[in-house]
Amino acid sequence: MQPDTRVVHTEVPALTSRPLSVPLYQTSGFSFDDPEAFADGMTRPDGAFVYTRFGNPTVRALEDAVASLEGGTAALATASGMGAINAVLLATLGSGDHVIAQRALYGGTLALLRDLEERWGIAVTYVGGHDPDEVRAALRPETKVLYLETIANPTGHVSDLPAVSAVVGDDVLVVVDNTFASPLLCRPIEHGADVVVHSTTKYLGGHSDVTGGVAVFADDARYRAVWHHSIELGVTPDPFAAWLTLRGLRTLALRVRRHEENAEVLARRLAAHPAVRVVHWPGLDAHPSHAVATRLLDGFGSAFSFDLADVEAGRKFVTAVELVRLAPSLGGTETLVLHPAGTSHRQLSEEQLAASGITGGTIRLSAGIEDADDLWHDIAQALER
Numbered sequence: 001m002q003p004d005t006r007v008v009h010t011e012v013p014a015l016t017s018r019p020l021s022v023p024l025y026q027t028s029g030f031s032f033d034d035p036e037a038f039a040d041g042m043t044r045p046d047g048a049f050v051y052t053r054f055g056n057p058t059v060r061a062l063e064d065a066v067a068s069l070e071g072g073t074a075a076l077a078t079a080s081g082m083g084a085i086n087a088v089l090l091a092t093l094g095s096g097d098h099v100i101a102q103r104a105l106y107g108g109t110l111a112l113l114r115d116l117e118e119r120w121g122i123a124v125t126y127v128g129g130h131d132p133d134e135v136r137a138a139l140r141p142e143t144k145v146l147y148l149e150t151i152a153n154p155t156g157h158v159s160d161l162p163a164v165s166a167v168v169g170d171d172v173l174v175v176v177d178n179t180f181a182s183p184l185l186c187r188p189i190e191h192g193a194d195v196v197v198h199s200t201t202k203y204l205g206g207h208s209d210v211t212g213g214v215a216v217f218a219d220d221a222r223y224r225a226v227w228h229h230s231i232e233l234g235v236t237p238d239p240f241a242a243w244l245t246l247r248g249l250r251t252l253a254l255r256v257r258r259h260e261e262n263a264e265v266l267a268r269r270l271a272a273h274p275a276v277r278v279v280h281w282p283g284l285d286a287h288p289s290h291a292v293a294t295r296l297l298d299g300f301g302s303a304f305s306f307d308l309a310d311v312e313a314g315r316k317f318v319t320a321v322e323l324v325r326l327a328p329s330l331g332g333t334e335t336l337v338l339h340p341a342g343t344s345h346r347q348l349s350e351e352q353l354a355a356s357g358i359t360g361g362t363i364r365l366s367a368g369i370e371d372a373d374d375l376w377h378d379i380a381q382a383l384e385r
Helices: 035-041 057-070 081-092 107-120 132-138 161-165 220-233 239-249 252-271 290-296 311-320 350-355 372-384
Strands: 074-078 098-102 123-127 143-149 173-177 195-199 213-217 278-280 303-307 336-338 362-366
Touching: 057 074, 057 213, 057 239, 074 081, 074 220, 081 107, 081 143, 081 173, 081 195, 081 213, 081 220, 098 107, 107 123, 123 132, 132 161, 143 161, 213 220, 252 278, 252 303, 252 372, 311 336, 311 362, 311 372
Parallel strands: 098 123, 098 143, 143 173, 173 195
Antiparallel strands: 074 213, 195 213, 278 303, 303 362, 336 362
C-alpha cells in the first residue's frame, strides 16, 4: 500500500485484556466481511452494530447500565431528555388517542402535550397523581398513556405510583419521568411503570457537561417498537455524550447522598426563614406528599422549590446569589437556582402555572455537593437583600 492508503486504513488492535472503563467508540459506522450480517444489523436493535444512529457499543453500554439500575429489560439512549419523552410518546400515540397526565410536570413535557392536542387531536386529561379514583374516572376507551413524574418538577409532588398504575389496566402505557429521583431513590418499574424516562443531563451525568436522555422499558416488545421509530426520528446520542454519562454514572450513589444531605439542611433552614412562604420539599412533614414519599422513595431528592412573596422578590433573589449559580438544569455538582415562571415553565399560561403549583415568587433550587454552611450563607444574604 502507498502512504496515501496507509494513512486511511488504520487497524484497531486486538485486545487480550479488558479496559477498566468503557471505550469511546467515536465512529459513525462499522465495516463488515459478511453482507448478510450487515443487512441484519439494520433491522433489529440487538443485531450487529452497523451505523451509530441504529446503535453503538458505547451507547449500548450506557443503555445496559441504566436498564440494570431501573430493573428494565432494555433501554434506549437519546440526545436529550425531551428526545426520550418524544420517542416514547410519538411511537405510542396517534390522532384520536387520549392521555392522562399529572398536573405538576416539567414545562417542556406540558408544552409537548399541548402540541399533541393542538396538532394531532390527542386529548389530555390532567390529574393530581395521588388519587386512584380520579385516574379511574379519567379513563376512556381511547386512553393510551398515563404520564407521571416520580418527584414533580419543581413542586416536589410525589405520585402514588403503585396505586394509580394499578387502576389503568394492561392496555394503558404507564410512563414515569424518574429524573428528579434517579434509580437510587426510586425504580418505578417495581411500582407498575411500563416505561421510565430520564434526562441523563441531570443526576446520571452529574457534572453539567453533557446533554442526554434515556427511556427504560419493562417489556422487550415495546422497546423494539420504540427503537424502530426512534432511528427514523433521529434522537440518537453522540457516543461521546454517552461516554461522559457513563463516567458520571460511576459516582451517582456518592453524589445523590451528598446532594440530599445538603437539600435537607437548606430546605429546613428556608422553611424557618421569615421571607419564605412555603418550601416544597417532600422530606418536610408539612409537604402534601410526605407520607407517599416516605413509603415509596429511598430518599426525598435534592431539587425542590420554595415560594417568596411575589415575582419581584423572586427576581431579586436569583440576581443576589453569588456562590449559588443562576442557571438552567440541575443535578450537577454545583448548586443552582432558577425562576420557573420565567424559564423552565415559561410556556405556561397563568392558569397552567397555578394548576402546577407555581407562583410568580417560586424559586427552584438544585442542591449541589458544596459545604452546606457556605451555601446557606449565600442564600441567607440573598434573602436579606
